[in-house]
Amino acid sequence: MTEQPQEPLLSVTGLAVDYGTGRRRARVVEGVDLAIPPGRTLGLVGESGSGKSTIGKAVLGLVPIAAGSVVFEGRDVARLSGRERRALGARRQVVFQDPYSSLDPTKTIGYTLAEPCVNRPAGERMTRQQIADRMGSLLGRVGLGPDAAHRYPAQFSGGQRQRIAIARSLMLSPRLVVCDEPVSALDLSVQAEVLNLLAEVQRDLGLSLLFISHDLTVVRHISHEIVVLRGGRVVERGPAERVYEYPEDPYTQSLLASAPVPDPDEQQLRRDARRALAEQEG
Amino acid sequence: MTAIGRSRALSTGILPRVLRKPLGVVSGVVLLVIVLAVIAAPLIAPADPLAQSLRDVRQGPSAAHLLGTDSLGRDVLSRLLYGGQESLAGVVEAVLAMLVIAVPLGVVAGYLGGIVDRIVLRVVDVLLSIPGTIITLAVLAIFNNSMLVAMISVGVLASGAFIRVFRSVVLGVRQELYIGAARVSGVDEPRIVLRHVLPQLRGVLLVQITLFAAATLGIQTGLAFLAFGPPPPAPTWGGMVAEAASLIQIDPWLLVPTGGIIAVTTLALCLLGDAVRDANQERFTFAGSAARRSPAAARAVERPAAPEPSGRSAAGALLAVRGLRVGFGERGAETVVVDGVDLEVEPGEVVGLVGESGSGKTVTALSLLGLLGANGRIVDGSIRFDGQELVGLSNAKLREVRGAGIAMISQEPMVSLDPSFRVGSQIAEAASAHRRLGRRSARERVDELLRAVRLDPSVARKYPHEISGGMAQRVAIAIALAGEPRLLIADEPTTALDVTVQAEILDLLRGIQQRTGMAIVLVSHDWGVIADLCSRAVVMYAGQVVESAPVRATFAEPRHPYTLALLRSNPHDAVPGEPLPTIGGVVPSPAQWPVGCRFAARCAFATDACRQAPIPMVDVGDGRMSRCIRVDALREAVA
Ligand SMILES: Nc1ncnc2c1ncn2[C@@H]1O[C@H](COP(=O)(O)OP(=O)(O)OP(=O)(O)O)[C@@H](O)[C@H]1O
Ligand SMILES: Nc1ncnc2c1ncn2[C@@H]1O[C@H](COP(=O)(O)OP(=O)(O)O)[C@@H](O)[C@H]1O
Ligand code: SF4
Ligand SMILES: [Mg+2]
Ligand SMILES: [Mg+2]
Numbered sequence: 001m002t003e004q005p006q007e008p009l010l011s012v013t014g015l016a017v018d019y020g021t022g023r024r025r026a027r028v029v030e031g032v033d034l035a036i037p038p039g040r041t042l043g044l045v046g047e048s049g050s051g052k053s054t055i056g057k058a059v060l061g062l063v064p065i066a067a068g069s070v071v072f073e074g075r076d077v078a079r080l081s082g083r084e085r086r087a088l089g090a091r092r093q094v095v096f097q098d099p100y101s102s103l104d105p106t107k108t109i110g111y112t113l114a115e116p117c118v119n120r121p122a123g124e125r126m127t128r129q130q131i132a133d134r135m136g137s138l139l140g141r142v143g144l145g146p147d148a149a150h151r152y153p154a155q156f157s158g159g160q161r162q163r164i165a166i167a168r169s170l171m172l173s174p175r176l177v178v179c180d181e182p183v184s185a186l187d188l189s190v191q192a193e194v195l196n197l198l199a200e201v202q203r204d205l206g207l208s209l210l211f212i213s214h215d216l217t218v219v220r221h222i223s224h225e226i227v228v229l230r231g232g233r234v235v236e237r238g239p240a241e242r243v244y245e246y247p248e249d250p251y252t253q254s255l256l257a258s259a260p261v262p263d264p265d266e267q268q269l270r271r272d273a274r275r276a277l278a279e280q281e282g
Numbered sequence: 283m284t285a286i287g288r289s290r291a292l293s294t295g296i297l298p299r300v301l302r303k304p305l306g307v308v309s310g311v312v313l314l315v316i317v318l319a320v321i322a323a324p325l326i327a328p329a330d331p332l333a334q335s336l337r338d339v340r341q342g343p344s345a346a347h348l349l350g351t352d353s354l355g356r357d358v359l360s361r362l363l364y365g366g367q368e369s370l371a372g373v374v375e376a377v378l379a380m381l382v383i384a385v386p387l388g389v390v391a392g393y394l395g396g397i398v399d400r401i402v403l404r405v406v407d408v409l410l411s412i413p414g415t416i417i418t419l420a421v422l423a424i425f426n427n428s429m430l431v432a433m434i435s436v437g438v439l440a441s442g443a444f445i446r447v448f449r450s451v452v453l454g455v456r457q458e459l460y461i462g463a464a465r466v467s468g469v470d471e472p473r474i475v476l477r478h479v480l481p482q483l484r485g486v487l488l489v490q491i492t493l494f495a496a497a498t499l500g501i502q503t504g505l506a507f508l509a510f511g512p513p514p515p516a517p518t519w520g521g522m523v524a525e526a527a528s529l530i531q532i533d534p535w536l537l538v539p540t541g542g543i544i545a546v547t548t549l550a551l552c553l554l555g556d557a558v559r560d561a562n563q564e565r566f567t568f569a570g571s572a573a574r575r576s577p578a579a580a581r582a583v584e585r586p587a588a589p590e591p592s593g594r595s596a597a598g599a600l601l602a603v604r605g606l607r608v609g610f611g612e613r614g615a616e617t618v619v620v621d622g623v624d625l626e627v628e629p630g631e632v633v634g635l636v637g638e639s640g641s642g643k644t645v646t647a648l649s650l651l652g653l654l655g656a657n658g659r660i661v662d663g664s665i666r667f668d669g670q671e672l673v674g675l676s677n678a679k680l681r682e683v684r685g686a687g688i689a690m691i692s693q694e695p696m697v698s699l700d701p702s703f704r705v706g707s708q709i710a711e712a713a714s715a716h717r718r719l720g721r722r723s724a725r726e727r728v729d730e731l732l733r734a735v736r737l738d739p740s741v742a743r744k745y746p747h748e749i750s751g752g753m754a755q756r757v758a759i760a761i762a763l764a765g766e767p768r769l770l771i772a773d774e775p776t777t778a779l780d781v782t783v784q785a786e787i788l789d790l791l792r793g794i795q796q797r798t799g800m801a802i803v804l805v806s807h808d809w810g811v812i813a814d815l816c817s818r819a820v821v822m823y824a825g826q827v828v829e830s831a832p833v834r835a836t837f838a839e840p841r842h843p844y845t846l847a848l849l850r851s852n853p854h855d856a857v858p859g860e861p862l863p864t865i866g867g868v869v870p871s872p873a874q875w876p877v878g879c880r881f882a883a884r885c886a887f888a889t890d891a892c893r894q895a896p897i898p899m900v901d902v903g904d905g906r907m908s909r910c911i912r913v914d915a916l917r918e919a920v921a
Contacts, residue, residue: 048751048780060466089468102459106481112460115477116467157868158639168463187638187807192851192862199861214780221853221862240858258785260810262852264834267813274785 007074008035009208010059010176014068017054017232027066029054029232034210038175041202041209043223043240045216045255051232052212056178059210060094061085072176089116090124093169097181099161103153109164110135110149116171138167142197159190166197170205178210183218195222216259220244228252253277296485299561306557309550316547320366329357331364331517340533349539352522353529354515358539365517366543372433372502373495379437380444380494381487387441388448389483393456393475402445409442418501422510429502429511436501444490448483455482485562492555496548503544519544599666600801601627601650601688601769606663608642608649616661619872620645621825623663624899627769630799634806634816634833638848640869642825643805647773650803651690652680668768685716689762693774695754698761699746705757706742712764731760735790752783759790766798773805788814809852813837821845824870824880827899831906839920841908843885846920879910887912887919 017029029051036042044052057063059070061077070077072092080088096102103112117131126134136146142163153161162182169177179198183191199222202209213219219226219240226243228236228251236249247253257274261267300306319326328348335355342350349358391402417439418432425431455461455478464474505511506520514521519540526536603625609616620642627633635643648654650665652672665672667687672680684690692698700708709731710724719727729739735756746754755775762770772791776784792815795802806812812819812833819836821829821844829842840846850863867884876882878893885892891911899909910916 047782057462060462062462062465086468086470089466092466094463094466096459096463098459101457102463104458104460104478104481107477115464115469119467119469119473159868165463168467172467188809188848189638189851189865192853192864193866195853196861196864216781217852217854221856221858255781258781260785260788260808260814261854262809262813262849263837264813267810271789271814 009038011035011071016067018066036208039206041223043219043226044212046229050229090172091175093174095179095182099158142167176208180212303557309553312550323363327360327363329360331361361517369519375433376437376498379434380441383441384444388445392449392452406442414439489559496551599626600629602666604664607661609661610658632802632816634812634819637822641822685765688769689767690771691758695758712761716765735760769801771803828909
């Protein structure tokens with residue numbers, strides 16, 4: 001993990017996002033810089049409400065940007081025309097946290113997977129056969145049988161739905177996938193499977209991931225670089241190992257000390273460390 | 283891995299589901315017959331509805347006149363068939379008018395939100411404030427008694443309420459993540475509305491249409507009763523009721539077919555609406571599918587008797603659960619989901635209950651408190667709390683135990699708080715249920731409890747929506763502490779919280795436990811939380827306890843392959859860049875539990891012997907129990 005990063009696939013500079021209008025307008029993200037080189041994973045951590053999902057949405061163009069820029073593949077996303085932006089959908093995809101609301105319950109898995117493909121601009125349109133082939137190979141890739149295409153979301157478990165959501169995000173061969181807490185709602189055993197799947201497709205397809213989570217342990221496992229967020233601002237960034245093993249910012253330290261570890265003795269030490277940190281802060 | 287096995291072909295069609303309900307079928311058929319008969323009136327009516335015959339006035343039913351005749355000797359059946367055309371057409375006109383206005387406005391307002399939404403809501407307010415009856419009567423006066431215009435105005439005036447209904451449905455759908463995912467994929471907005479939003483509206487739409495149709499039928503016939511619409515001698519349902527009502531002394535029979543047809547049609551519409559609503563609700567869920575078969579219940583006889591756990595004295599235990607079996611569904615045909623659980627908690631002990639979701643942790647916890655709900659019950663086993671048997675206790679007695687002996691906090695603290703009362707009054711209520719308190723001492727007790735959970739006493743004046751999730755969990759703990767319980771059952775108390783808030787809540791529970799000597803049963807699927815708080819871990823799989831051991835021993839050398847696999851899948855000890863060890867497969871659902879070891883399909887140590895017969899819980903030394911016959915092989919592998 002020491003090779004020199006190339007030209008970033010995604011670079012975010014001075015990003016600010018506001019919610020609300022008029023007097024209720026509030027800035028929830030301020031001055032955030034991020035860069036993800038091709039084939040790398042950037043982990044975004046922070047407590048609830050720190051603005052992680054908001055940054056993810058800004059990168060996806062789901063919320064308007066108040067200041068700063070999002071440059072994807074060398075082009076400023078905010079300056080694109082509607083059609084260009086829609087074409088961008090092909091190369092920038094998303095996997096959401098909630099496996100229960102991220103698939104339309106009224107549509108078969110086949111419909112959900114094919115939807116991004118049937119709606120392409122003329123040049124990139126795929127034939128029915130191409131779509132079916134791709135669907136079959138991706139369902140296999142995420143560990144489901146081809147018969148899954150004829151079923152409805154209610155027939156799958158949470159972990160299987162996340163696999164389907166991952167398959168959907170890969171249908172158009174994207175370059176970047178934003179994963180907003182993709183494993184937070186899953187059991188430990190299922191979480192491990194989904195994390196492995198993400199790491200595997202990333203390696204095989206050379207994807208870049210923006211991996212959002214509140215769990216530093218999970219982020220450390222999958223990311224090359226970690227950015228720690230607090231109140232909409234970046235408080236610490238660096239290579240995953242460094243941030244996890246030797247956190248510099250007190251907030252990162254307390255975040256780490258708060259995460260319980262599966263070892264009663266080490267957990268005791270962490271508890272003491274956290275108490276010391278709290279006393280230091282007053 | 284394929285889709286979970288119990289899945290059956292799931293039709294999204296609402297119609298087949300309605301047809302599966304007896305009431306839906308009956309009301310649907312009745313409506314269909316009435317509508318078809320009315321439409322086909324010119325073909326099937328036995329007589330001319332206007333033909334008078336003064337020789338047979340006011341006759342009862344006969345072969346010549348199936349429903350009798352009226353005071354001018356006209357055939358009642360024929361008049362009903364022809365009269366229905368006007369009434370049913372009126373219903374259709376009003377419903378169409380309502381849909382044309384309410385669907386687009388409701389969808390647009392809900393989907394776009396913002397300024398559009400505000401304008402639409404203003405329009406709705408105006409619509410709702412118009413006195414409908416007066417306007418309809420005025421319309422009839424202006425438009426020369428035209429029923430068509432009157433019914434359209436009924437539809438328009440009623441659309442306000444329906445706009446609200448449709449808007450709120452769309453508002454909910456708009457938040458769904460699959461809408462966001464479709465948008466990211468470049469699907470354009472009209473298509474998203476067409477493909478993802480409208481299908482969700484379909485069920486609600488059908489329900490509202492049937493109910494509104496029933497209401498407009500009442501309005502239409504009411505107007506006709508008041509002699510609006512086509513003048514006599516043209517037949518109308520309302521007009522015929524009016525005539526029958528005026529003759530009630532002389533000929534009571536006449537009211538039966540005329541009033542009856544209106545009542546039957548209205549009733550059929552309402553029942554159909556109900557059936558559609560039910561069908562719509564169950565459409566995307568598995569309600570009841572698992573509860574049908576119950577092989578687990580049938581196998582109960584083969585269950586080996588649970589041995590007394592050695593090394594632990596059941597006599598001194600605060601809580602002693604033996605062979606607990608819990609089932610859901612019809613009495614006698616329950617699906618057993620918790621199957622022979624033994625659990626012991628010493629005074630002041632903190633026991634962790636771990637396992638994947640669906641393994642029966644929550645059901646076990648709920649059954650300790652007698653809170654299983656209407657369709658769940660304890661099928662077998664014993665729960666002794668402080669020497670008292672809880673199974674079979676009356677609800678009143680159980681409530682006493684719940685108040686003072688055992689308390690519970692759950693994963694969703696917000697749900698357990700009543701949104702319409704201040705936090706303080708909810709704590710006070712719990713405190714005075716335990717012991718009689720004056721107003722003054724109640725307030726003091728509330729302050730004391732809030733301080734015990736490290737909240738400022740001023741929080742008492744806040745409403746639940748004004749506090750954060752972490753604060754809500756503290757309030758829930760305060761309520762649980764109000765009765766000074768000796769045992770607290772905490773079902774995933776921190777799963778919905780942030781790591782930082784989670785750490786605070788765990789600290790709080792530890793502090794209270796150390797101060798008051800209260801015992802805790804902590805349900806969690808997070809090994810870190812178990813390591814933090816518990817002194818003993820009880821691992822559950824597929825409705826059974828598979829391992830029980832002091833917590834350090836559990837982590838250091840698990841004695842059950844499931845425990846080992848679950849511990850290994852934690853990313854904490856994993857090497858970054860390498861795949862995490864996984865278990866593979868899924869937890870079998872209660873209907874699919876195998877005869878032998880329930881973990882066999884996913885177990886790395888499984889042999890044929892494992893699949894032959896139920897595996898008993900055995901003592902493996904050092905106060906540890908394991909439900910595995912290959913503990914020795916496991917011990918070697920770990921060492
Ligand atoms: N649609 C919205 N309108 C107004 N405020 C919002 C909206 N969405 C989020 N916020 C606010 O913006 C801030 C950042 O929210 P965001 O969802 O990005 O947090 P997060 O880090 O993803 O948190 P979590 O871990 O809970 O998902 C929060 O204070 C939140 O209350
Ligand atoms: N109200 C209910 N009706 C029918 N089955 C239920 C009900 N509640 C839980 N179950 C079933 O009981 C089993 C155990 O559920 P639960 O105790 O909630 O698991 P856990 O808390 O370990 O995740 C599951 O198979 C679940 O589907
Ligand atoms: S009994 Fe056999 S299948 Fe079951 S856990 Fe032990 S080794 Fe695995
Ligand atoms: Mg979020
Ligand atoms: Mg549970």
